[in-house]
Amino acid sequence: MHCFDCQTRDLQIPANGVCNQCGAAVCTEHAVIRQQSLTCTQPVYRTVAIKPPARQLLCTVCSNAHQAYAACCPQG
Numbered sequence: 001m002h003c004f005d006c007q008t009r010d011l012q013i014p015a016n017g018v019c020n021q022c023g024a025a026v027c028t029e030h031a032v033i034r035q036q037s038l039t040c041t042q043p044v045y046r047t048v049a050i051k052p053p054a055r056q057l058l059c060t061v062c063s064n065a066h067q068a069y070a071a072c073c074p075q076g
Contacts, residue, residue, distance in 0.1 A: 003025055003029075004030075005026065013027045014027065016028050016031060017057045020056050020058055020062075021062035024059045026057070026059045030060050031057055031058075032058045032060060033057055034058060034063070034066070035055065036053055036054045037054075038050040038053065038054055
């Protein structure tokens with residue numbers, strides 16, 4: 001499997017992973033690894049963060065979209 005973003009530039013670079021959001025194959029150049037906070041709801045509707053955070057692999061397009069969302073709609 002080849003990196004989706006590299007193929008759009010007519011390059012045949014092997015993929016090292018798959019974007020967690022859109023499913024596109026990504027190479028190390030186009031992969032962005034972030035932390036994903038997992039939560040659960042405890043009694044009295046209290047949200048608790050689970051430690052440690054999970055690893056999330058994203059392509060550059062989805063990573064940029066997540067950053068734009070975070071800037072527009074900050075959490076807590």
